[in-house]
Amino acid sequence: MFKFITNKIGNKLMLTFIGIILVVMIIEMTFRIYFGVQDRLRIAEMGNKEVMDTIYATMKHPLTVGDSDTIHRDLDEIGQKYKNISVYLCDFNRDISFSTDKKVINTKIDQIINNKDFIDNLNESFKGNGDEYKSLVFNIKERRNLISVLPIKNAPECFHCHGSSRKILGALIMKTDVEDVYKTVIAQRNRSLALTAFASLLAIFITNLVVSKFIRKPLSNLVDATHRFAKGEMSTIIKYPPDEIGTLTETFNYMVNEVAKSKMELEKELTRRAKLLEERDELVALLQKANKQLKELDTLKSAFIANMSHELRTPMNAIIGYTDLLLDEVDGPLNDDQKTSLKKVAANARHLLQLINDVLDISKIESGKIELHPREIDLKELIDGIMVTFEPLIAKKGLSFTLNIESGAEKLYVDEDKTKQILINLISNAVKFTHQGGITIKAKVSERGKAKDGSPQFIEISVSDTGIGIKREDLDKIFDKFAQADVSTTRQYEGTGLGLSIVRGLVALHKGMVWAESEVGKGSTFYVLLPFKKEVFEQTGPVIEEEMAEALGEYFEVPKEVFLQDPSYEGKLVRCWDYTQCGHVNCPEYGSPEKRCWLVVGTHCKGMKIGSYPEKADACKLCEVVRDLVLHKEPLSPDISKISEKEKVVLAIDDNPDAIDLIKKYLEKDYKVIGILSSEEAVKKAKEIKPVAITLDIMMPKKDGWQVLKELKEDEETKNIPVIIVSIIENKTLAFSLGAADYFVKPLDGYSLLRRIKNIGIHRPIKKVFLLERDERTNYDISKILKESGYEVYATNSSKQAMELVKSEKPDLLIVNITDPDSSAFDFIDFIKTSAELRDIPIIALTNKELSEQEKEALNGRIKDIINKALFSEEELITELKNSLKKIGG
DSSP states (O other), X not given: OHHHHHTOHHHHHHHHHHHHHHXXXXXXXXXXXXXXXXXXXXXXXXXXXXXXXXXXXXHHHHHHHTOHHHHHHHHHHHHHHOTTEEEEEEETTOBEEEESSGGGTTSBHHHHSOOHHHHHHHHHHHTTOSOSXXXXXXXXXXXXXXXXXXXXXXXXXXXXHHOSSOSEEEEEEEEEEOHHHHHHHHHHHHHHHHHHHHHHHHHHHHHHHHHIIIIIHHHHHHHHHHHHHHTTOOOOOOOOOSSHHHHHHHHHHHHHHHHHHHHHHHHHXXXXXXXXXXXXXXXXXXXXXXXHHHHHHHHHHHHHHHHHHHHHHHHHHHHHXXXXXXXXXXXXXXXXXXXXXXXXXXXXXXXXXXXXXXXXXXXXXXTTOOOOOOXXXXXXXXXXXXXXXXXXXXXXXXXXXXXXXXXXXXXXXXXXXHHHHHHHHHHHHHHHTOSSSEEXXXXXXXXXXXXXXXXXXXXXXXXXXXXXXXXGGGTTTTTSTTOOSOHXXXXXXXXXXXXXXXXXXXXXXXXXXXXXXXXXXXXXXXEEEEEOSTHHHHSSSSOBOHHHHHHHHHHHTSOTHHHHSOOEETTEEOOHHHHOOXXXXXXXXXXXXXXXXXXXXXXXXXXXXXXXXXXXXXXXTXXXXXXXXXXXXXXXXXXXXXXXXXXXXXXXXXSOHHHHHHHHHHHTTTOEEEEESOGGGHHHHHHHHOOSEEEEOSOOSSSOHHHHHHHHHHSTTTTTSOEEEEEXXXXXXXXXXXXXXXXXXXSOOHHHHHHHHHHHHOOOOOOEEEEEOSOHHHHHHXXXXXXXXXXXXXXXXXXHHHHHHHHHHOOSEEEEEOOOTTOHHHHHHHHHHHOTTTTTSOEEEEESSOXXXXXXXXXXXXXXXXXXXXGSOHHHHHHHHHHHHHHHTO
16 A cells, blocks of 8 residues: 555655645634634624613613513513523522513522523622623533623612612523534534545545646656666657656657667677678688798798709809909900909809898798807907908998997807808998998897896897988888888898898897897997807797886786786687787797797887887787786686576687677676687587587687587587577578577677577477468377377467467467478468567478478578478377477477
8 A cells, every 4th residue: 555655656746635635624624613613602692792782771761660561571572582592680689580481580590590600600790890791601401502691780770779889780691592503513514524525536536637647647658668778678758748757758868869879889889890800800811821821832932942042052153163263364364354344243143142142041040940059159259250351341431340348248159150140241231331430349248138037148239330320110120031221222232131131030049139229321220139148048948038027017017927927818828829910020929839928038019129128018018918818807718616506608619709709798798608719628618517508600720610519419418508600601501400599690790699599598388389280180190199298289270370379379389381382381480580479489390391492591590390291100200299399398
């Protein structure tokens, strides 16, 4: 009762209105009864006084002259005229001398009005105390009477009979029956009560109408719309009153429109992102394929070039040798023109041989055919030996040369030949591009690439020049193969563009690093890190800088150990290029067993100028791998033991982490999504977590989705788990034939996926079975068996009648013979598909033949099982049908 009132604002208002009406009515009746009696008595009292004054004025003269007859006659007339009035004239002994009732003459007034209060008041009047005229109501013989007393004062004209000693000679008393006055008031009270009751009922009726129309109904519409909005339905309210509720409704409509607009934009954005994701996946797949082919081609090319270079160097050496013999005039004297020509031949042959040697070197580096033979060498001796070659050219160009080796940097532990080649390439470039000024070589113990105990491991050697310099935007590509900072420099200074690539390759083999700084017009400085400790080569893998972990941990406010661990995804160790293709095209991290690319000295990511602490830390702070992979605070693969029994789990199988993230975002409000990247673990994971549904990609490495689907449906523990294909390819026929529950083609419609999984989650036991079978004998037999098995069966042989029956009965399962001659069964199935109430009812299809591809396509997503009647006897058909019912849940 109270809940009915408190839950409805309209009822509260109506109750308030009714309460106010009742209170007003009660107050009005109280005042009416109380003051109504008083007012009427006051009127009666005033009337009594006027009458008594008149009677006394009439009697005064007869009393003075002793004319008793006149007094009796006047009182008789009064008694006959006013039936409810009795008049008594008594003396101060309360003896009645005159009265409208002659029977009481000579009796005591006490006997007529036997009331103590009256006698006391009368005695007081005789004493001359108090008011002259008094009126009081006394209950006499169970009737209320208004008794009025008018004392008769002694006057000079009365002295002759009564003397002058008494002030009061007697009293004129008039008794008026006022019982009718009270009855009249009570009658008015009863009429007021009736009027109040009627007014209350009328008020309830009118208030209810008003509240219902203007408050309750608009509010109810608003509440219903709010509930629909909470369930995701974006419908607005069309009709609403132009009052405050209308304003609230308009605000609600505005909110719904804005949310719908935002939702639509969000869906568009999700669709766009999903499409971009798919395009990215396709592009990545193509790039991976192209990269693989390029690597294969590069390996073949390197092998080819290595072989060809050897074949080319042999004749080139012969050309140079014989040309030198001719220039030495071993075979006879030459004239000046011949010598000039032969010198040009020798110079070009040597240049061509150098080109061939460079190509051979870079090919060997890339094909991994270079083996280092590190040993301790003296840096100054090495540089002095190299500078002998360059001294004539430096002197010819008028350049200066300075060598500065700091204490502690005198020794290197490197491959001498390869280090010599590194320095020759750098010094050669410095001399080539410098026309004035000089060349400076410095060496010092480097603070980069320290060992775990903090001790230095590398010597930093810099080769500086005052040459033409390099543009800032070109610094990132000068170490690429066949690249020079400016195309014009190729023509002006010649060269293969392989020198710096060879330098980087050889430095990387020493686990070191190379980088450059330059300013156009002022010169360049190339830095290389080369080891001076044997331990660098004794430790496996690249050199690790733990300072990077400290810097990143401090920046992201996490323990540095987070960055010392190998990155993992879904509990599986991954490398950065497994997650995203972000690195430099020649990043040495590719192919390395080390997974923590952010710690490796010399590992360059795109845009990173120096691959070492501290400059590298600034670049890694913005790195996608660090942000999403290392700092991923909500792993897609939670601890299975922590999943409660109440949580509904969906297993998402996709080799693309972003695709799993997308599915998770769509389903996370209703389901716990566990994603796995490896299709090989799909069946095992499904057995562990027993999900309510599985989303499965098809295009996956090692084991594709078709094989996974087949294995899931063949395993007793997983065969009943609904599998929804989410793939970029479209092959529904194959999917449904393998047992898929549904099929979504990317880009994924997440909301449709959510609805589909929710529908799957609704398990409805099969009690009602509907049968559409044209063959009467089969219809009868199947119906009979099903009824004997306890099912409630509705059977017909007409598709039209079938539509009416399923709408009214809403069965739990449809058994439909889809091979009727006029194909009307497909119309019936189309009707089921398009009905929001019926489309989730499972269907078992009966056929008389093998279905065509078009027929299978028409049935996609609707059929739980297909039974070819032609393959079974009648008894076997019943058995097969029972088995299908058991599989579905019946």
